[in-house]
Amino acid sequence: MYRRFAAAAATILAGALLTLGFSGTAEAAPPGFYQRSHHASLAECDAAGKAGRHIWGALYFCEPFSPSRPDVYVLWVRY
Numbered sequence: 001m002y003r004r005f006a007a008a009a010a011t012i013l014a015g016a017l018l019t020l021g022f023s024g025t026a027e028a029a030p031p032g033f034y035q036r037s038h039h040a041s042l043a044e045c046d047a048a049g050k051a052g053r054h055i056w057g058a059l060y061f062c063e064p065f066s067p068s069r070p071d072v073y074v075l076w077v078r079y
Contacts, residue, residue: 033076038065045073052077 036052039045045062052060056077065072 033059033061033078036060036075036077039073039075040071042073045075049075049077055079 036056037045037048039048039062042062049060049062056079059078061076062073063076064070065074
């Protein structure tokens with residue numbers, strides 16, 4: 001009984017947080033793009049994107065993780 005209640009409460013809480021907009025930066029990318037990795041600099045991120053072109057093709061881009069963390073770059077790829 002306790003486990004069912006805890007699972008239901010966690011599901012409701014997760015749904016409420018997503019509805020209120022606490023889902024992170026995943027919506028920032030265009031449809032079809034996925035986060036591949038995080039890097040310490042823009043040059044490092046671009047090098048990783050170029051190195052993996054044989055896997056995801058030439059469509060990739062790097063962007064800062066968030067306004068509060070501009071020192072971390074996210075590599076977005078399209079499979």
